[in-house]
Amino acid sequence: MPLPVRHLLLAALGLAAVAGLLFVTGDLTALRVAAVGYTMLAVAGLQLLVGGSGQVSLGHGAFMMIGAYTMALLVLHQPSLPLAANLGVIVAVSVVAGVAVGAATARLHGPYLAGATLILAVGLPGLAHRYHQLLGGSNGLNIRTAGAPPFLDGLVTTSEWRALVVWTTVVLGLAALATISAGRLGRRMRAVRDDETAAAMAGVPVGATKVAAFVIASAAGGLAGGLQAYVLGTVTPGSFTLVLSLTLLAALVLGGIGSLWGALWASIAIVYLDVWATDLARAADLGRDVENNLPVVFFGVVLILVLRFWPLGVHGALRDLGARLRVAGSGTSS
Amino acid sequence: MNYFVTLTLNGLASGAAYAALALSLVIIYQATRLVNFAQPALALLSVYTAYTVTQLTGSYWLGFAAALTAGLLVGAFVERVIVRPIARTSQLNAIIVTLGLLLVVQGGVGMVWGNEQHGLRYAFSYVGRFAPSDVFALVSVGVAALLLFALYRFTPLGLRMRAAAFHPEAARLNGVRVGLMLTAGWGIASLIGALAGMLAGPPFLSPNVFDVVFVFGITAAVVGGLDNPFGAVIGGLLIGLGKSYVSGFLGPELATLAALVIVVAVLSVRPDGILSRPTARKV
Numbered sequence: 001m002p003l004p005v006r007h008l009l010l011a012a013l014g015l016a017a018v019a020g021l022l023f024v025t026g027d028l029t030a031l032r033v034a035a036v037g038y039t040m041l042a043v044a045g046l047q048l049l050v051g052g053s054g055q056v057s058l059g060h061g062a063f064m065m066i067g068a069y070t071m072a073l074l075v076l077h078q079p080s081l082p083l084a085a086n087l088g089v090i091v092a093v094s095v096v097a098g099v100a101v102g103a104a105t106a107r108l109h110g111p112y113l114a115g116a117t118l119i120l121a122v123g124l125p126g127l128a129h130r131y132h133q134l135l136g137g138s139n140g141l142n143i144r145t146a147g148a149p150p151f152l153d154g155l156v157t158t159s160e161w162r163a164l165v166v167w168t169t170v171v172l173g174l175a176a177l178a179t180i181s182a183g184r185l186g187r188r189m190r191a192v193r194d195d196e197t198a199a200a201m202a203g204v205p206v207g208a209t210k211v212a213a214f215v216i217a218s219a220a221g222g223l224a225g226g227l228q229a230y231v232l233g234t235v236t237p238g239s240f241t242l243v244l245s246l247t248l249l250a251a252l253v254l255g256g257i258g259s260l261w262g263a264l265w266a267s268i269a270i271v272y273l274d275v276w277a278t279d280l281a282r283a284a285d286l287g288r289d290v291e292n293n294l295p296v297v298f299f300g301v302v303l304i305l306v307l308r309f310w311p312l313g314v315h316g317a318l319r320d321l322g323a324r325l326r327v328a329g330s331g332t333s334s
Numbered sequence: 335m336n337y338f339v340t341l342t343l344n345g346l347a348s349g350a351a352y353a354a355l356a357l358s359l360v361i362i363y364q365a366t367r368l369v370n371f372a373q374p375a376l377a378l379l380s381v382y383t384a385y386t387v388t389q390l391t392g393s394y395w396l397g398f399a400a401a402l403t404a405g406l407l408v409g410a411f412v413e414r415v416i417v418r419p420i421a422r423t424s425q426l427n428a429i430i431v432t433l434g435l436l437l438v439v440q441g442g443v444g445m446v447w448g449n450e451q452h453g454l455r456y457a458f459s460y461v462g463r464f465a466p467s468d469v470f471a472l473v474s475v476g477v478a479a480l481l482l483f484a485l486y487r488f489t490p491l492g493l494r495m496r497a498a499a500f501h502p503e504a505a506r507l508n509g510v511r512v513g514l515m516l517t518a519g520w521g522i523a524s525l526i527g528a529l530a531g532m533l534a535g536p537p538f539l540s541p542n543v544f545d546v547v548f549v550f551g552i553t554a555a556v557v558g559g560l561d562n563p564f565g566a567v568i569g570g571l572l573i574g575l576g577k578s579y580v581s582g583f584l585g586p587e588l589a590t591l592a593a594l595v596i597v598v599a600v601l602s603v604r605p606d607g608i609l610s611r612p613t614a615r616k617v
Contacts, residue, residue, distance in 0.1 A: 119553060308419060
């Protein structure tokens, strides 16, 4: 079976699993399931950039912001466009942003690239304040998008429909990322990551490969941001802070770099550690200051502990466990 | 013209804080090849300590001393207990653990002191053009840089620290306790980071007050070359000037994006900062 077909089949399976999950759980979890979906797409794009091409970006939230604001502006100013067209435009805009950032930073390496992307993450929300006529300042933009189509009335709720739309886009995006990563471009990226000079001598166009990685990561991040705006119906500069960018990268390493499964664990961690920490603070009645800050502290502590005891992240730990079980199983049978 | 002079003097004064923060990043980078993204959080903790001590005793200078002491101790503690065991595993994990620290400390400060703003005093009067507090900023960072230079150049501790950074194996064979030198480096770096915090913090203190300061600090370090303490100081002053001109003539919201433009422009021409020497690469 050719690889793209296999990835599409897996994508369909994944979508079916999510639909089943939505059917079993209630309306309330639908929003969280959708949040896991678009976060996973963003993290998977970052995984291709960091794990694939070895460029550490601390500014992935900036691409999500570009996608989210594009979605909001399209809904506000071109309300007749269908959602699929909006998503297409978002990908195009993100690709342009990715080319610009990737080309500007292609000569930067290691900590210098990390520093430059960090500045992008802190600086970009400033544009929303600068152009507050168009972008709404710190209040951001509010949008209304269509819910479930009429023939599905009573069958799925609005948030369940949104979660399904999000996940359909997400699994298609993930299939594309997996196909790219397994193909020639993915191999070139890994060559550049392992040794730039050696890759150049073997005929790999180093600069173009690095820019390509940025473009793909940016498209995934922008699409994720657009989906977030679609689900939440609001876009503010306050939701694209430095903490978001840092959390995306940190979660990627926490989940386990080098695999899309890692991106899944990462997005579950981002969404659910936050939920659990808030619930915990409420249940223990710890006061407002603690409640507001507990999620980020909780995430940081889990991150440090995971790195301390499982340097390869959750996915690495699970793989180790699987290997050990298999060894134990074959040991007893022989 | 008058406006231009005012912007220049303001830029130099705020540049002093960026230079100090850049210096603290460079010290750690030289010793461990690691950019310490937790530096603003460590500075934050030090400055909040100063705030509490000043509240309790009423003395600014006791608070100032407390900030520097807290910086030294927290930096050393963090290196020894949290960063070292993880930094061994991989370069990326080393970056991520400093990000984790940043989240924990910033959130922890918010838990203890609250997310709202607190007033923080200046060391001296800040009224007027080139006020005493501005002079203090420039002089204190200048003195810190000179002391640091003397430490590295003329003391046995500095020699050991340089040896540990330059060639850990050889240094260890010569009886240098390399681990202890790393801890000392982090302590000294965080002390200077605390100084940067005390200069950049006033008039108001809140848990994310140093996010933007850190952007200019890392810009300064990157522009000057992460390997070069002199570059960090010069870079800090240049970035202070640049930020002041952009805020004054174009608008303060664009200052951080201007920093990005400067970084990309400088690094495209000189990939290792303005004061770097070319290096050979081996395959």
